[in-house]
Amino acid sequence: xxxxxxxxxxxxxxxxxxxxxxxxxxxxxxxxxxxxxxxxxxxxxxxxxxxxxxxxxxxxxxxxxxxxxxxxxxxxxxxxxxxxxxxxxxxxxxxxxxxxxxxxxxxxxxxxxxxxxxxxxxxxxxxxxxxxxxxxxxxxxxxxxxxxxxxxxxxxxxxxxxxxxxxxxxxxxxxxxxxxxxxxxxxxxxxxxxxxxxxxxxxxxxxxxxxxxxxxxxxxxxxxxxxxxxxxxxxxxxxxxxxxxxxxxxxxxxxxxxxxxxxxxxxxxxxxxxxxxxxxxxxxxxxxxxxxxxxxxxxxxxxxxxxxxxxxxxxxxxxxxxxxxxxxxxxxxxxxxxxxxxxxxxxxxxxxxxxxxxxxxxxxxxxxxxxxxxxxxxxxxxxxxxxxxxxxxxxxxxxxxxxxxxxxxxxxxxxxxxxxxxxxxxxxxxxxxxxxxxxxxxxxxxxxxxxxxxxxxxxxxxxxxxxxxxxx
Numbered sequence: 402x403x404x405x406x407x408x409x410x411x412x413x414x415x416x417x418x419x420x421x422x423x424x425x426x427x428x429x430x431x432x433x434x435x436x437x438x439x440x441x442x443x444x445x446x447x448x449x450x451x452x453x454x455x456x457x458x459x460x461x462x463x464x465x466x467x468x469x470x471x472x473x474x475x476x477x478x479x480x481x482x483x484x485x486x487x488x489x490x491x492x493x494x495x496x497x498x499x500x501x502x503x504x505x506x507x508x509x510x511x512x513x514x515x516x517x518x519x520x521x522x523x524x525x526x527x528x529x530x531x532x533x534x535x536x537x538x539x540x541x542x543x544x545x546x547x548x549x550x551x552x553x554x555x556x557x558x559x560x561x562x563x564x565x566x567x568x569x570x571x572x573x574x575x576x577x578x579x580x581x582x583x584x585x586x587x588x589x590x591x592x593x594x595x596x597x598x599x600x601x602x603x604x605x606x607x608x609x610x611x612x613x614x615x616x617x618x619x620x621x622x623x624x625x626x627x628x629x630x631x632x633x634x635x636x637x638x639x640x641x642x643x644x645x646x647x648x649x650x651x652x653x654x655x656x657x658x659x660x661x662x663x664x665x666x667x668x669x670x671x672x673x674x675x676x677x678x679x680x681x682x683x684x685x686x687x688x689x690x691x692x693x694x695x696x697x698x699x700x701x702x703x704x705x706x707x708x709x710x711x712x713x714x715x716x717x718x719x720x721x722x723x724x725x726x727x728x729x730x731x732x733x734x735x736x737x738x739x740x741x742x743x744x745x746x747x748x749x750x751x752x753x754x755x756x757x758x759x760x761x762x763x764x765x766x767x768x769x770x771x772x773x774x775x776x777x778x779x780x781x782x783x784x785x786x787x788x789x790x791x792x793x794x795x796x797x798x799x800x801x802x803x804x805x806x807x808x809x810x811x812x813x814x815x816x817x818x819x820x821x822x823x824x825x826x827x828x829x830x831x832x833x834x835x836x837x838x839x840x841x842x843x844x845x846x847x848x849x850x851x852x853x854x855x856x857x858x859x860x861x862x863x864x865x866x867x868x869x870x871x872x873x
Contacts, residue, residue: 433845435861436852440470440481441507447472450509451516451816452483453548454500454532455823456491456524459834459843464491466499467830469822471516471815478793478815481853482826485844493524497535511539516816518546521555544812548820549678550667552740557613557660559736563725567649568613571620574627574637575602588630597626614657621654621706647710648722655704656729659688668821674792676755678818679745682737689734696726754810755792758784770805777803826851 444450450472459465470483484503488495504511517536519525526533526545533545560568578584579602592600602623603616620627624641631638640646663685667678692703699718701708711718753763758778762771777783777799787795793814800807829850834843849856 429849430845431864432856432858432861433848435864436848436854436856437484439854440483440852441509443474443479444470444472444483444509445507447474448513449473449811449815450514451518452500452514453518453817453820453823454496454525455520455820455827456488456496456522457827459830461834464488465827465830465843466491466496467823467826468500468503469817469826471817473797473811473815476794476797478797479853480817480822482822482848482851485826485830485847491524493527493531493535496524497532500532500536501539514540515543515812516546517543518548518817518820520548520551520820542812544816546675546816546818547740548818549682549741550664550819550821550824553660553664553667556733556736556740557657559732561725561728561732564649564653564729567646567653568617570637570640570646571617571650571653574631574640575604575616575620577635577637578602578627578630579604588626591630592623592626595626595629597623599623602627614654614661617650617654617657618706621651624650644714644716645719645722648707648716648718649725651707651710652704652726655706656733658706659685667819673818674755674814675748675816675818676752676792679741679748682741683745686734686737689730689737693727693730693734696723696730699723748813751809751813754796754813755789757806758787766809767805770809773803773806777806 450470452468452470454466454468456464456466464487465485466488467485468483469480471478471480473479486499486503488499504514514536517533519533523531525531526547528534537543537545578588585601588602589600599619599622603619624647628638628641631641663681666681695701695703701711710716750763750765753759753766753774757774760778762774766774783799793811796807796810796814800811826847830843830847833846833850
């Protein structure tokens with residue numbers, strides 16, 4: 402038992418409990434139920450809360466619905482796992498009914514829920530009878546957010562045909578070595594003998610966000626070792642000896658590495674507001690245009706791996722290669738605009754939330770809210786204490802004096818911008834529910850693993866004292 406989760410005294414008391422399988426399972430259930438009760442108490446006290454949800458399949462092949470909640474508690478925004486439930490088919494009706502029954506069972510109010518973040522699956526956000534459609538019927542003022550990570554992944558999937566061929570060939574080369582244990586061991590031995598920085602390739606999977614960039618970067622780093630290893634074994638070696646193929650491969654490794662950096666920022670964006678997310682997306686779109694201009698001027702320093710290959714091998718990229726790179730950069734920029742442009746334009750009119758001290762008043766704002774904004778913008782003490790990095794805390798701090806402004810601001814700031822917590826939750830689930838423990842009801846164990854609420858072990862044991870029988 403880790404003392405970091407409980408106090409030393411509570412740990413010692415817990416360790417006195419007989420550790421039969423039934424006892425351990427019962428204690429896990431009791432602590433998870435305490436954490437859930439405490440969370441529900443906080444959410445009920447919060448006037449506002451938002452949800453993010455996702456559905457995935459566990460090791461048993463069972464669909465699991467995972468829902469996280471963000472709420473206001475002690476003048477700050479908090480987020481935690483709301484529930485995890487197995488579902489049979491994963492239909493929109495079943496997912497919504499699971500959420501609806503839980504909310505009603507726990508005494509939560511639909512009217513207080515004004516945000517929901519999901520991926521773009523049809524069951525989640527289809528036009529007619531999706532989960533989002535059903536939620537909006539219960540809470541008409543709620544806003545749906547399409548997970549920014551999911552949109553970024555959709556943007557990065559778009560590739561011109563010649564780059565698709567390069568990517569597919571690269572994946573086949575990796576699979577030829579990596580998926581066969583003997584081949585993998587022999588390749589590892591070769592890398593060790595050559596003193597290589599790495600001794601293995603990485604497998605590509607469509608499920609993982611960062612897969613493409615890492616796979617291609619590792620292949621580029623080990624391309625000499627791979628070329629030596631494949632000699633006389635497969636026709637894939639012809640691609641690795643083709644300079645045009647390597648030029649495209651190094652470009653893909655570079656551009657996907659840049660997309661990975663953006664992706665990593667978005668993964669941590671639960672601590673950022675939607676305006677910060679848009680700032681980063683907008684900056685990346687501008688960089689795409691900059692990189693395109695550099696390629697047109699035969700300047701390659703924006704793509705380090707590509708430039709290194711060009712310099713070391715004294716290669717001059719042909720027009721068709723440069724044209725393909727330029728086309729791909731333009732495609733990425735257009736796709737970012739398609740997936741994020743409308744949302745960013747909508748939030749531009751809400752810029753007063755992240756900069757309430759500007760002179761211009763929004764035209765769509767009510768008279769009462771406009772009056773409050775004028776008063777706030779002329780408050781020197783607030784202006785001096787304002788921090789862009791603590792935007793949500795700032796608006797929570799002025800909620801009492803500027804209630805109309807606060808209501809508008811928190812509805813924009815509190816909703817999740819990604820469903821990353823759900824993805825992290827599913828990763829945690831994998832370590833809990835393995836092929837050796839596939840009959841386990843994962844909900845309580847998962848709650849204890851990912852909850853941010855500090856469980857009061859003493860309170861749990863006091864509440865269940867009659868059920869505890871320490872050994873003598």
